[in-house]
Amino acid sequence: MAVMIDPEKSSLLRAAPRLIQILRVLARHKFLGALRGKNHWPPPHEVRETFEELGLTFLKFGQVLAMRRDLLPDAYIDELELLHDQLPAQGIDAVRATVEIELGAPLTKVFASFSETPLAAATIAQVHEATMHNGRHVAVKVQRPGLEAMIATDIAALTYLVALGESLFPRLRALDLPVLVREFANSLNRETDFQREARSIVLFRTALADVPDLWIPDVVAECSSGTVLTLEFSAGERVDIYARLHPEAMPRAIGTLVRLMLQTIFEEGLFHADPHPGNVFVLPDGRLSLLDFGMTGELDEPMRDSLTLLLEAVVKGDARAATEAYLEMTTASEKVNRAALLLDIKAVLYEIHRSDLADVSIGDAFDSLLRAGSRHGVHNPGEFFLLTRAFVILESMIRQLDPDHNYLGSFREEISRLTAQHFSLARITDKTTKLARELERLMSDAPGDTRRVLRRFAEGNLGRLQSPALEALGGRFSRNLERLTGAIAAAALVIGGAMLVLAPLGGWHHILGETMVISGIIGTLIISIGALRRDRGRR
Known part of the structure; x- marks a missing residue:
């Protein structure tokens, strides 16, 4: 599971x-x-x-x-x-137990051979090379046991x-x-769900099927589960090692990396959030192989549209358009200081356009926007941070592969192609059709909605605040005050207890300290359960 x-x-x-x-x-x-x-x-x-x-x-x-x-x-x-x-890698016995429980068969019945030494061992899982009975060469990703209780x-x-x-x-x-x-908890949920990763791989393979210089290993579904993921084996070498031996191949490889990143973002709303050299291999025939889809991000269509406008505004140096596009990607808040945000974004764009093109970084530009937004009350979505991280990692890898490569040239070429596609006749026709349907629905519903509002107005109950509502508001205020008092007392117990536990006194001081910490935690738990029950009762 x-x-x-x-x-x-x-x-x-x-x-x-x-x-x-x-x-x-x-x-x-x-x-x-x-x-x-x-x-x-x-x-x-x-x-x-x-x-x-x-x-x-x-x-x-x-x-x-x-x-x-x-x-x-x-x-x-x-x-x-x-x-x-x-x-450190987990032992083969633990790996065998996980595979056999998840796949419901002995390891030797599923695989003809299974290497006991992992190819790699990370925090969530480790990868083993194996061969199936039909001769298929595969890589088996096995999750570490006991993660659920520890992470929770x-x-x-x-x-x-x-x-x-x-x-x-x-x-x-x-x-x-x-x-x-x-x-963060949601991110761990995604990263430890190998069935979700398998679905992501299928989506990426479909989205990038027309990229000739790229290969993504396919999922072996019959040998995969929520904590075991079996893929075709990628028989290549890391792109950073390959670059030292074949520098002449890097311009083409970098073009492929930029295309796969931008194409999946703008056409499918997907992106690989960890494109470092350890996840990019070069196959013997020169194609790139993209690995490890445990950390991916998703952008819905409105966010993709806003991102397109944001990139266009950044390239043009239009601070006002960049500010509006950026705010469309974030959670709206009345606390946002738009005037101060506009000034900061103007400064960001000024720095970008006065820099040497070779030093310009899309990831750093996004990072500056995020910082400016946070300073002025913007609640940035988690996917935007993930996207920024992906660009920073990608740009760092590209500079490592070929320090003299015109990265922005590759970026502009691909973004121009995607922008032309974004504003193509077919896409505009599709959006116009959707808008017409929404207008049609609005026009059909408007007369009935208007009659209901006028009827309530004539009856004198439009916008009336009944006295029971005022009483309920007073009750909620009183209950919240009680909760706050209890929470402060529980926090005091935890802090005082922690100080006793951490003090080098020992003896009864240590016992009293741990008792106070546990009492404070129990008090917090009681307050939380009581609040939850009252909330459910009001529903």
């Missing part, structure tokens, strides 16, 4: 021992000093080492934070970018830590950290 994490349903009580362990690690790496203000933050290397020590979930969370230059200073981002996915516990602990931080430092609420944790 694939891992499914729901932070709302994860038990805080179950996470209590893990929470105490996390607090101890944070104290050892000087995080408690951050309670005194930004000037007392731990050094960047301590932050990275903390995530490494806390294990798989926090490694992944650190990688997510590394995409958020709008939240953290550059020194911390640079350090978090050093976090890597490599972990860590997400529960993270959720509680964020809630505690917001109660202590209300200014943190502007950062939308609970939303960040929820998006």
Whole structure:
């Protein structure tokens, strides 16, 4: 089964021992000093080492934070970018057990040969080379056992830590950290669901079938499940190694990389979010092979249309059009300072257009837009961060493969082709047809809707606020005040207990501290359950 994490349903009580362990690690790496203000933050290397020590979930969370230059200073981002996915490989017995449970047959019955030494071992899974009984050469991706319970516990602990931080430092609420944790949990859900990855591979193979210099390994469906994914074997070598031996082949390879990235984004609303050299191989016949679709993003049609307009505005240096297109891609909010945002985007575009074309980066431009938006109250969607990360990784790889390549030239050529297609007669006709249907529906519904509004107006009940509504509002205010008081008391117990646990006193101080931490967590759980029951009762 694939891992499914729901932070709302994860038990805080179950996470209590893990929470105490996390607090101890944070104290050892000087995080408690951050309670005194930004000037007392731990050094960047301590932050990275903390995530490494806390294990798989926090490694992944650190990688997510590394995409958020709008939240953290550059020194911390640079350090978090050093976090890597490599972990010691699990033994062949654990791998065999997972495969046999998931596929419902002994390993030797499914595969004629199965290498005990993995080709690669990362945080979520490891890959083994194998041969099927029909002679088909395959790669088998096997998920690490026990991920579901471990990740669910860590997400529960993270959720509680964020809630505690917001109660202590209300200014943190502007950062939308609970939303960040929820998006992180959803990202882990996607990355650990191998059935979703298999569907993504099928979609990418279909979308890129007309790209002649590209091959994507097919899924072997009968040997795949939620935690085991079997693919055709890619018998090539990493593109960065190939580039050192065959530099003359790189312009063509880079053109293919740019095309596959932009074509899937604008035509299918899909993108590979981790296009680093380890996921791009060169086959013996010179074609590229794209691997690992565990981290992909999706853009709906309105967002793709806005992205097209945004890129066009960035190229033209039109700050007003870029601002409008950017805001169309984000969640609307009355708190957005549009005038200040426009000024910042003007400055971003000015820097882009005064730079040497060889130094211009689409990923860095997107990153600057995200930072400007966050400063002025914009709630950026998670997919936009993922897309920005994908461009940054792709551009970094291209500069590594061929430092002298005119990347923007390849980009402009492909974006021109896609823009012409975007505004083609067939597409305009399709959109016009959809608009006509919507107008037809509006015209048919309008008379009835108008009669109902006029009838309510004549009866005098249009917009009337009944007294029971006022009473309900007062009741909600009272209940929320009670919840807030209880939450502050629970937070005080957790903080006081944590200080006793972390103090080098030992003995009864340590026991009392752990009792206070657990009591605070239980109090929070009781408040949450009570609120949930009242909410359900009102429905």
